[in-house]
Amino acid sequence: MSESQKRLEQLGIQLPDKDRRGTGAVDAVLYKDLLFLSAHLPLQEDGKPAFVGKVGTDLTLEEGYRAARLCGLNMLATIKDYIGELDRVNYFVKIFGFVNSGADFSSQPAVVNGFSDLMVEVFGRRGQHARSAMGAFALPMNVPVAVEAVVRVR
Amino acid sequence: MDTINRIVENGVETEPAYPKKPGIVVMRRVENLLFVSGHGPEDQITGKPIYQGRVGSDLTPEEGYRAAGECAVILLGALRDNLGDLNRVERIVKAFALVNCAEGFSDVDKVMDGFSDTVADVLEERGVHARTVVGTHNMPNGNIPVEIELIVAVRP
Numbered sequence: 001m002s003e004s005q006k007r008l009e010q011l012g013i014q015l016p017d018k019d020r021r022g023t024g025a026v027d028a029v030l031y032k033d034l035l036f037l038s039a040h041l042p043l044q045e046d047g048k049p050a051f052v053g054k055v056g057t058d059l060t061l062e063e064g065y066r067a068a069r070l071c072g073l074n075m076l077a078t079i080k081d082y083i084g085e086l087d088r089v090n091y092f093v094k095i096f097g098f099v100n101s102g103a104d105f106s107s108q109p110a111v112v113n114g115f116s117d118l119m120v121e122v123f124g125r126r127g128q129h130a131r132s133a134m135g136a137f138a139l140p141m142n143v144p145v146a147v148e149a150v151v152r153v154r
Numbered sequence: 155m156d157t158i159n160r161i162v163e164n165g166v167e168t169e170p171a172y173p174k175k176p177g178i179v180v181m182r183r184v185e186n187l188l189f190v191s192g193h194g195p196e197d198q199i200t201g202k203p204i205y206q207g208r209v210g211s212d213l214t215p216e217e218g219y220r221a222a223g224e225c226a227v228i229l230l231g232a233l234r235d236n237l238g239d240l241n242r243v244e245r246i247v248k249a250f251a252l253v254n255c256a257e258g259f260s261d262v263d264k265v266m267d268g269f270s271d272t273v274a275d276v277l278e279e280r281g282v283h284a285r286t287v288v289g290t291h292n293m294p295n296g297n298i299p300v301e302i303e304l305i306v307a308v309r310p
Contacts (some may be wrong), residue, residue, distance in 0.1 A: 020278065024270030029247050029284040031187070031307055036248040039286035098288050138253070138289025142260040148250075148286040 027078045033090070033153050035082060039098065039146040040075040041139070042067035052142045056105030064099060064144050068114030071147040075115075076122065083153050090154040092119055092129035098146045101135040108133040115147045180232055187247070188306040190232065194298035195224035198231070206296045210259025218253065218299050222268030225302045230276060237308060244307040246273055246283040251302045255289040262287045269302055 008015065028037045044050045055064035080086055097112030099105075112133040119127030129149070139146050181190040195204045209218035234240050249269065253262040266287040273281035283304075293301060 020274040020281075021271045022267065024267070024272075024274035024281055024283060025249075025285045026282055027284070029245070029282075031245075031247050036284045036305065038248075038284040039288075096286070098286075136288045137291040138255040138260040138262060140260065140263040140287060146286070146288070148284075 028082045030082060030153070034093070035079065035151040035153050037075055037078060037149040037151065039096075039140075039148040040071045040078065041141065041143045041146050042070035043074060043141075043143075049141050049143045051144050053144060054100045054102050054105070055111055055144045056107070057102040059144050061107055061110055064111035065114035067143065067145045068097065068099075068112050068147060069118050070114075071145055072115040072118040075147065075149060076118075079151060086122070088153050089123060089126065090152040091126040092123070093150040093152055094130040095132075095147055095149040097131065097133040098136040098139060099133065100137075100139045100142070100144045105135060108135050111145060112147065114145070181236055183308075186244070186308050186310060188233070188236070188304075188308055190229065190304040190306060192250075192252075192301040192303040193225055193228050193232065194293070194295060194301045195221040195228070196295060196298065198228060201295070203295045203298050205299050207299055208254045208256040208259070208291070208297060209265055209299050210256030210261075212256070212297075213299050215259075215261055215264055218265035219268035221299045222251070222253075222266055222302070223272045224268075225300055226269045226272035226276075229302065229304060230273070233306060240277070242309050243277065243280060244309050245280040246277065247305040247307050249283050249285040249302055249304050251285065251287045251300060252290050252293065253287060254293040254297055254299045255291060260289060262289045265300060266302075269300075 028035055042050050050070055051059060051063060051067040053059050097115060099108040099111045178191060181188050197204060204224055205221040207213045209215060233243055251266045253265045
């Protein structure tokens with residue numbers, strides 16, 4: 001038992017328990033010059049999804065594209081929050097786009113273009129990235145798209 | 155051999171009973187980043203699943219949460235095995251999780267909280283991580299409910 005623990009016991013002091021539930025996951029982690037972004041969802045400012053459902057079943061491809069673009073906007077806000085200034089983005093390294101879709105839908109890349117196109121609009125060549133896109137069976141809050149990324153910062 | 159898979163019989167190290175996949179190692183290091191293979195809630199010696207089934211049908215969300223917590227314990231064990239001491243973990247950088255879902259189940263974040271809550275409890279600030287959680291419908295080993303891979307920063 002540590003010295004401090006012995007002292008607390010002598011004093012009859014019991015420290016309150018720290019409950020860390022719900023604190024483990026954050027929007028991004030900066031490690032050296034790499035910013036690892038969690039999957040970002042197409043949420044409105046009030047935290048509610050702007051779109052729900054599966055692309056191709058409940059939503060059109062165009063709605064999926066707009067949802068992916070909103071994931072991108074939310075991610076840009078996170079990036080600015082974490083590194084202070086979008087000029088500090090050196091370049092996007094890799095993204096992974098997940099499209100909530102039914103068995104008959106396979107235009108996931110066209111949906112994820114909503115995210116990719118935005119980054120190229122904002123950053124030019126620095127916004128280009130390696131990418132994978134897949135169909136997901138389910139996503140948090142039943143949103144149609146989620147996108148994660150790794151960004152190099154300067 | 156991967157230390158987490160080491161078993162000792164009569165004082166002699168042997169390979170585990172379940173077949174190892176060729177080409178797979180538990181983790182790979184690049185400078186001070188560890189890339190850790192996906193782990194499900196499976197017995198690390200026998201390979202038997204501790205939990206099986208889809209969340210929202212075979213398993214309740216609460217059981218899914220506990221399965222993710224089991225993955226956290228397994229992953230922390232693999233890290234401790236590989237590094238010698240969990241104090242050598244600088245932080246968990248990022249987690250990627252697949253949750254096996256029944257039709258209509260999408261509370262995948264709440265399932266993954268089983269992992270995130272456990273590592274935050276054990277590693278405190280160092281357990282805070284970026285994460286992505288995706289729902290799927292078919293998983294290995296008789297449809298385990300969750301699989302989690304990690305990127306971990308280590309102290310030299």
